[in-house]
Amino acid sequence: MLNPDFPFSYDLYLEHPAGLGSVPEELHGSEVAVVGAGLSGLVTAYELMKLGLKPVVYEADQIGGRLRTASFPSAEGVTADLGGMRFPESGRALYHYIDLLGLETREFPNPLSPVTSSTVIELAGKKFYAETAEDLPAFFHEVAAAWKAALRDEAHFEQMQEAIRSRDARRVKEIWDRLVEDLDEETFYGFIAGSKAFKDAGFAHREAFGQVGFGTGGWDTDFPNSILEILRVVYTDADDRHRLIVGGAQRLPQALWHHSPAKMAHWPAGTSLASLHGGSPRGAVAKIARAHSPATPAGESAPITVTETWGRQRSYPAVVTTCQSWLLSTRIDTEEGLFPAEHWTAIERSHYMQSSKTFVMVDRPFWKERDSEGREVMSMTLTDRLNRATYLLDNGPDQPAVILLSYTWNDDALKWLALDAEQRVELMLHSLEKIYPETDIRSHIIGQPITVSWEADPNFMGAFKANLPGHYRYQERLYTHFDQSGLSAEHRGIFLAGDDISWTAGWAEGAVTTALNAVWGVVKHLGGSSAPENPGPGDALGEWGPVRLG
Structure with missing residues (x-):
């Protein structure tokens, strides 16, 4: 999932022996707030802990966020994944943690995957049984062929996939940045309806494509969304070669909470996020505000105070919010001055899928x-x-x-x-x-x-973000917020993370990569830096960052 908007190899960044950087030694043990104990929050907290900082995690409900697994009461070992349940093999930053934690x-x-012994497609009362794709009637092969042709002819599919596989960031950006300018205001449906392949095929093929789709099923509920959202998925094979986590997806964040890294600055061996919190995160956050003080030197950011629902307060030099961004205006009393006006606009324009x-x-x-x-x-x-x-x-x-x-x-x-x-x-x-x-x-x-x-669910208000046409500018603001070098002091020190901040909302890979962005931002804010031999995402943003539309 080398994302075309910012083709930074997060998997190689994570695997580098130099690690993710360092903070000044005198700051070891300093507290940093992390709002939300979903996957993004726990990756953020885990990596900050490894750097010698003390993350303080706040959670309104349960560890895991939308990686939530429920057990049937009469058989605890039989589970249902209520949120994320299938993870593409191309999500290599995510699998870094799955492998690290030894999860099976x-x-x-x-449908029609090698481990699915049979698939039934039923449309307009007609039933088609298939054990392999070859068993389906010609009509469905025509639909699949039209989709492949539309991607090839209208979106440079083969060239982009080859550039991603070879990690040719320059080529990825050459292709993608032009597409962003051409397609930002195009819907998914507008893209397929306007393609020569689907025009030649006819409406029935477009209708069937929406109802039973490609990969995991019908995508007509995505038809009003930006075609850029769909291209990011298919370019990176996010909708193919999925795996599940045995025992449930929530095992990943739970294991991260309890895991003690082999190598940490400052903290003794055996330290985990759970041990730093006495076994439980802090409670729900009610308010986030700047701790204004005349003692704060000019040009520096004053600490940020986090207030829990029942009144407990604590101030931090940096705060990372990983909850759905809507909650910053609907559930959490967030001081308006913490973000520039254009970032609030981007937050409010976010479009969530039910x-x-x-x-x-x-x-x-x-x-x-x-x-x-x-x-x-x-x-x-x-x-x-x-x-x-x-x-x-x-x-x-x-x-x-x-x-x-x-x-x-x-x-x-x-x-x-x-x-x-x-x-x-x-x-x-x-x-x-x-x-x-x-x-x-x-x-x-x-x-x-x-x-x-x-x-x-009042703590989520939707499953994940899916940008509408014309929303690219909003996403670019939110995604690049972790690099705060251009912000005034009043807007620095609070960082956004979570899959809805990413370019691949709805995929756990986006939760991981935005967490790593936020870690880089916190380190920079506190006066630290990346290892010279392992530049971080903020170091590469100027060269490979998302294109800025006028």
Whole structure:
């Protein structure tokens, strides 16, 4: 996932033996606030701890953020990933931490992937069963070919992928910066509808592309979003070769919380984020404000005070906020003067995607049984019905298994918002019974369902950001905020991180890379620097940073 907006190799940066830099020795043990104990917050805190600083992590709910795993009450070992659940192999900065922590992964059962034994596509009441892509009718191959041709002809797909694979940053920027200027105000749908390949194919092909899509399923809920968002995904293979974390995605942030690095400045061996916090993060943040003091020298940034919900306060020379950026204006009383006006505009213009999931546990992976025609009785399913996508998650023969009955986005997710878990399951089963009339799914269900609508969670208000056309300028402001050399003192010392600040919102890789940006920013703010032999992201921003539109 070498991002075309800023093709900096974060994986090589992390692996370099010189580390991520240093702060002046007299600052060892100094506290830095980190708001949010999701993946971005914990990567930030973990790397600051390694540099000899003392991160103070605040969390309103639970460690993990949108890497949240729920267990079924009657079988604690059977889990459901309510947020992030599949991680592309190209996300190498993310896998740096997965490998470091020794977490086991295995291939995720996406439609038509090698570990998915069968896939059913059902459109307009017509059902198509496939064990490999070759089993699908010619129409679906035409849809896939039109998408490939649109990318090739309109977006220099092969040239960009080759430049990314060879880490040719100059070539990546040559291609991408021109596309940004040409396509910033284009929607995903406008891009495909205007492409010669889909014009030649016709509306039915565009419709099917939206309903069953490419890679992980239908993408018509993304049609109003900027085409740049989609290109970033397909260029970097983010929507391909996915793996899941065995035991649930939340194991990653939880392991990071408890892990003691092999090499740290200042702290004794065995120190972890958990030990620095006495086992638990600080509570929810209610207010962030500058601690104004006449003792602050001119041109320097005064400390920033963080106030918890129940009144406890503490001041810090630097604060990193990793919560959804909307929360800085809706849930946290954030002093307006901490950010320039144009950054507040960018925060308020952020566009978040809604997302809903509903899971049930079943007695065994019964779907592998065969019917009279020799087909599996149920398959990984893509449909134009309410469910949209149904995933089958196997825990082994004769073991309880999990069905993700429905995974939906935006308008499709809003259709479920007012319904409780049982109502959702009833409607989802009604749709699946139309597709599989001879399969008694209900008789296999055990216990209570698990469901989530991220837009209804007050600590998130949505699943992830997806820029609308014309939003590139806003994203560029938020992403580059970690380099504060051009900001006045009143705006320095608070840093933004999290996948919604990244160019790859919704992917854990973006949470990791923006955390590393924030670490660089904090180190610089405190008078430290990168190792000369391992320049950090801020050191490369001038040469390879995002293009600035007029």
